[in-house]
Amino acid sequence: MTTSAIEAEGLVRTFGKVRALDGIDMVAREGTVFGLLGPNGAGKTTAIRVLSTLIRPDSGRASVGGYDVVRQPGQVRRLIGLTGQYAAVDELLSGQENLYMLGRLLGYPASDARGRAMELLGAFDLADAATKVVKTYSGGMRRRLDLAASLVGRPRFLYLDEPTTGLDPRSRLELWRMIRGLVADGTTVLLTTQYLEEADRLADEIVVIDHGRVIAAGTPQQLKTRVGGQVLQARPADPADLAATERILAAFAGDDGTHSDGQLVTVRINDHAALGQVIRRLDDEGIAVDDLSLRRSSLDEVFLAITGHLAEADLEAGEMPERSTA
């Protein structure tokens, strides 16, 4: 078996006039976290649905663990665990009954299915709520149960479709910790997210997609370096100094100039000596700053630089549904 666990080549899938996938290529290596990053409607969920045999591509091919998703869907289904965008657990069953049902469906004898359910409930901090009906669970608990549900069959490949969307920061950190634990145990994770920070924190490799196409690929590090340089930000103590601060920073700006949100001035720089000079000039003009920082570009900025639009803007527009109910 090859070391490339999940492979896709020229995947195309249309829904009516919408080309949800417009020729996606990707290769995820075994034992890593592969991130599919993009705004709503980019085609992330469609890609996951093709790779989990839920829908067929119009053209192109994809394989998981060496099995073709169209010709050998049964084998693929044996290898994967899927956690959807909407927590797909049965609200009218208890956590334990949900996991027991899945264990039985996967062919475990009753006692093994019961044991596996208890084991997972313990591992995901749900043992106390095991016999409670899921509709009484909090959002974070549901998400943990959903993740546990996708692990009942000990899948080699775990697909996480926006696993932390809508979670509070604490639950998100908790889920991240659990995902890292799974990868440490050898699971290959395919993660979709619209949170750039999430991809940065979790993924070994990232493919950035927009309108069904791959627009960038590489490690988080490579993507950040590719957009170049660093980001310098200054927040003048007195808002009246904003224009002067902007003028000083503009002297070091690259092609895209400075950006001000009315309080904070941001500039992308390539010159490593810039920080010292900026401090001197601010000092010369007597401008006090509350905040002055130099850091590498965040993936947010990478996304903006590649696509020319912010991820959040699309997120609100929600321009095309990825799930068709027709």
Next chain:
Amino acid sequence: MSATTLAPTGRANVLRNTLTIARRNLLHIKSDPEQLVGMTIQPLMFLVLFVYVFGGAIAGSSREYLQFALPGILVQGIAFTPFTTALGLNVDFQRGLIDRFRSLPIARSAVIGGRVAADGVRVLWGELILVGFGVLLGFRFGGGAAGAVGAFLLVAAFGVTMCWPMAFIGVTARSPEAVNTWGFMIILPLTFASSVFARPETMPGWLQAFVSVNPITSVVDATRGLMLGGPVGEPLIESVIWLAAIQAVFVPLAIASYRRRT
């Protein structure tokens, strides 16, 4: 990796998968007791209202009307039971549960099959409740034990059969509201424009034409014959043909649309 230790999904597992899903659907009654109210109180309400509100006017007395109406109301009540199949499947699609099931190495027919099996249990329950209550109100079997058992089985077969067109509606409708709209638009006229509540001879000619080809009329006439002890041959044969035809059309249709729906 232990993923390879999972049991193969052969034909034996279709049955086991189906039973697992059926068990799940029946467990819902525990956490959603209103379902039990719907399965139990609603048909009884119908029986009491129709018998005591219209009985005197239609048949001269409630007692006489009960004899006539109970078999019909039994069939009508059971005709509505498969709404659970339709609504349940629709909600499972909406919630993403179907995605979970379809990403598992299980038989594709098991999810619908499990719904139908669970509704089969609800059908039996509904029959027992309605007939039992009818007997308490004074209904008397005129067709003997064999007739009673035959009627019970025929209505059960009818209920299970009706699950398949309802499953088709549940899979193809866009929302639970749409399921309700379509379901009522089809089931309500079918049950009323039949021999459930009144004798077709009392209806205008154009309606009689519809009533006489309505499969529910055949099932009601056969059930009535079996329960009261009257002629059953022709309506029974018609019923069996109808039920077989409905299954022949809607079992493959429901499963095909389940596979196709994205």
